[in-house]
Every structure is written in structure tokens, then in C-alpha cells.
Amino acid sequence: MIDILAAGAGAAEAPPAWINLLPIVGMVLIFWFLIIRPQMKRQKEHQQKISELKKGDQVVTAGGLVGKIVKVDDTYVELDLAQGVRVKAVKATIGDIIPPGGSAAND
Secondary structure, three states: OHHHHHHHHHOOOOOOHHHHHHHHHHHHHHHHHHHHHHHHHHHHHHHHHHHOOOOOOEEEEOOOOEEEEEEEOOOEEEEEEEOOEEEEEEHHHEEEEEOOOOOOOOO
16 A cells, blocks of 8 residues: 555656746846837937937037037037037937927037
């Protein structure tokens, strides 16, 4: 009788291997939806803003400089920071566009 009970207890099957992978798949999905996907969305929005830059827009660079765009080409923008002060900046370093009616950088 004891042999029958011991044989029945040892015959329990291990769970399938794919069940062991479920926590890892779950973590990857969580990282995707909470970190990677929103970052990709922000990057796409930033690239769209950069492509729509035009002369006269007021912008803030990644370094914190505020100026008005004087000239735009494929790679660079020329910013008027103050009267008689112009700098050339890489287009990708433009952080944000200040909407009209915002505080003026160079009055």
C-alpha cells in the first residue's frame, strides 16, 4: 500500500517549460508599454516639430537659450538671441517652440 502511494506522489508532472517564461515575457511587455513606447512617441513628436521649424519662430534650445529663428536649412538654424547677437545651432538641439503670445526673447 505504501508503494502505491509513493508511486502516485512521484508521478506528478512538472509544469510545461513555457510557463517558466511567462514572468520574463510579462516584464518585457511592461517595459515596452511603460518606458520604450512613450519614449518613441516623444521622439517622433520632436522630429515632427523640428521638421516644421520656420523663420520667425521663437524657440528654446536644449542648452536653455531662447531666440528667434532667422534662417533655417537642412541641418542648422540661425538664431537671433539679442539685437546683434546671432548664433548657429544644430537643428536637433532645438528643445521646444514657444507659441506666439509667449514671453518674447528679444524685444
